[in-house]
Amino acid sequence: MIRNPIDVATRVSPNLSALIESRLNDADIDQPITLATIRTFVIGLLPAAFTETEQLHHFDVNESLLDELDGLIDEFGETALAIDFVQDVASEPLSRVIEAVMYDENRQAPPTLGAIKEAIFSGLLARLVGEGALDEDEDDGLLAEIDTLIERYGEEALAENFLRYE
Template identity: 70%
Template sequence: MIRNPIDVSTRVSSNLSALIETRLNTDDPEEYVTLAVIRDYLTDMLSAAFTETEHIHHFDINDSLLDELDALIEEFGETALASDFVQNSASEPMSRVIDAVINSRDQDNPPTLEAVREAIAMGLPARLVGDGVLDEDEDDALLAEIDALINRHGGDALAEEFLRYE
């Protein structure tokens, strides 16, 4: 298997990344899980989970994941390793929030993901928008992103480990 020379995980939504990670965690570690395997997994999961009526209700979410996955397969090929597409870092806006939390705290106690979540809930993104650190549209998804990071890595994970600057 050839690994991608670029960080392709930055091109994947957090929802698709979490789905890939879930599938990877259920497999034999020596098995190569490709994007084609992930597509089969998603298709099987959707077929088993939804009746036709429920599928219509969840149409946008499911189709958007399939569309995103199909676009990745078209660009990188169905034999691309799925593990390359799992996000292990925060988005650029979340990195700026984490950086602000780090810079506002005592260095003896580095902030955890839970501390970042608390700062977001207490209005830090609005202050960062006012300071010009974040754009207005960048603060909308921060709470969902930090919750996803906490669900995947735990609230006690050190926030600085997820910093990413492009």
């Protein structure tokens, strides 16, 4: 299968991206997951009455994951790899951590994901909580989140590419 050369994940809603990612993380699936596979899964989640109604009358295109998937399938085809449609951005708390490292006056090079993990281990989270930039409960999952990004993209990936802008 051919990967999409453009960043199609920027055209996917956060809800659909999260759903796709949850299916990709399912260890019981052996073959590549395509948009058609995700569509079949979504249809299985819907009540039978909705799928019959859906065939007769489409609601606002942006209101339904199924409608969103249908639009993506129309544009990219049923065999498009679902992984291409997962948004890879840091959570808002991790984005604040990345920005804190990026704007560190002592830093000479743009930080990588590995550098962010190092900063977390060096006490950056405690400092940011103390400064009020992070809430105490926000720092709990950040190490797992950075580990997931490192696992997927490597320690040398530039951290700023994962910043969430909202």
